[in-house]
Amino acid sequence: MKMSRRTLVTLTAATLPALSVASAAHSAPPTPPHADGAQALARARVAADVLMADYDQNKAWFPSSWWNSAVALQTVGDYMLRSGDRRYLDQLDHTFERNKGPFPAGELSGDELYGNFTSRAIDDSGWWALTWITAYDLTGDQKYLDMAVTIGDFMNDFWDPSTCGGGIWWDEERTYKNAVTNGQWIRLTAELHNRIPGDTAWLERSQVAWDWYTTSGMVNEDGLLNDGLTDACENNGDRVYTYNQGLAIGAALELWRATGDPHLLDKARYFADAALVEGALVTGGILTEYTDVLGETTNDNHKQFKGIFLRYLMDLADTTGDSRYRDAVATQASTIWEVDRNVADQLGVRWAGASTEESPNVFDWRTQASAFSALIADVPQDGVRRSLSASLSQAPVVMPDGEPVQLELDLDVTITSADARRLHVRLEAQGPEGWEIENAHRVTVDVPGTGRDGEPETVTVPLGVTVPADAADGDHRISVTASGPGGLEFLARTEVVVARTIDFAAGTREDAPWLFDAGGSGVTDEPGRFADGDSYFVYRFPFPASTTSAQLTLTISNQYLVDVGPDGESWTRVLAEDEPIKDASNRAAHELDLAPSLDGEDKDVYLRVTDAFPEDGWGGQVHHVSVTYGGS
Known part of the structure; x- marks a missing residue:
């Protein structure tokens, strides 16, 4: 029986088996060695490709989640800014053009969308504004900045000093003043000021919002942001979510850029240091949402919170050059890659990799986008001269029939190089005992040279796999190690599933x-x-x-x-x-x-x-x- 390879659409990530994820205890595993710059860039590139495989080209978003799509796309923008790899600019623009109009409830969001990426959920609107500023930073296209201004004007209508003395309402019904919407608002208004020549209005809004935010009562005595305020305008004692703490860091940093006030940079450090205290928002050195703990259940919102924290921790590490923050970033990234990654290179919600049958780790595009932020943050700010990555295509299921089954897989070898040159990559394949694997042992990649980082060059190499007739049911690992000059190395993996039921x-x-x-x-x-x-x-x-x-x-x-x-x-x-x-x-x-x-x-x-x-x-x-x- 011969089975030809078919091009498979990448699976919705929550359904993929966590075949290589460690079943860890509650505490974090020992920290793996930190990646060097070339490894960090290669890992981030692979994570980007896995995430974007779930992008719905028709609806121009990530399926079934509106605000999560904004955050995921901003993360892809962060990657493009950091790496110089601009392959996903078209998708970013496609989302802008396809989804800037109004939509009825249920089509792209549970809420009606009014147009210009606004809805009754004010914080949802804020995520899109921040995404379009990132697109503006990438491209210089004024339409993105104009859209962020439009969304900012919409949000400004919900600034209300008549309740609690100020603050942006969380929703159109004006039911709640909380940390996320107001942290966004300060970051957004400061970003607009820093990009609009001669602005004074956005800066004034940012400064007024900051003064209110830091005295509102949401910051507790440990320097952590509880979720919001009660109807009596007091700290509600709700959970300290990682994304709220991250926005506090990001808000202080961007307003510091706008004003040069050193107190603001100190506050950014203060919020980061409070979060990184063992037992605060980290466990065993690993950032942990309370829903990450074994026995707890995550949800689609919580899945992306930690990535938002890492976005702004990266900003703080870049801004200060402080090794403590760089080490914290590197610890998250290395641990995610070693214990929170399945065989399809998907990244899970538990960065420490904890998983049991009763409380499994969760993998989907939201968890991918979140952990991806940690990998991006680990890429050196000043670039990487050369990198190598590799990936294997998903193998189809094999249902044996008394004869060997032949599969054809694709191995993609991807390289970036600052200098134009021809690079030779060695390939070494491994599979289960008794399986036959046919592959080239060397491939040559011509790289035109794009300066540091830049868009990668990819060569696709066929890989033939013969599955024995008596192969046992279950998951069987195929791997290829790609090795290049200067110690570059990357391990590509896939699983062949053999099933008789x-x-x-x-x-x-x-x-x-x-x-x-x-x-x-x-x-x-x-x-x-x-x-x-x-x-x-x-x-x-x-x-x-x-x-x-x-x-x-x-x-x-x-x-x-x-x-x-x-x-x-x-x-x-x-x-x-x-x-x-x-x-x-x-x-x-x-x-x-x-x-x-x-x-x-x-x-x-x-x-x-x-x-x-x-x-x-x-x-x-x-x-x-x-x-x-x-x-x-």
């Missing part, structure tokens, strides 16, 4: 091997995988060549359309919900005969789920999939 919970790491195309779908905490609007997802079942019958049991709910087909291109409708159900009251297990789709060139069968009512923000949700099959 199909039975998995959708929206978990179990469904990852079967997910052929994530299609902008999302996952829920229940768990489940859903497709709403114009998103979809496709499972692929590569049955053995002898298969003549297959019966699928699909547990599904809400507003679904289900199609099956033999090639991932032609489809037959097999299930459809004709009522706009939103409460999963139609959840049921459906028996589907897959035999009619077994007549393709191979015995692959594809199952696609889409939204029966794409206009209302609710779509089909799959909960469980199991298949029985037989043959001659």
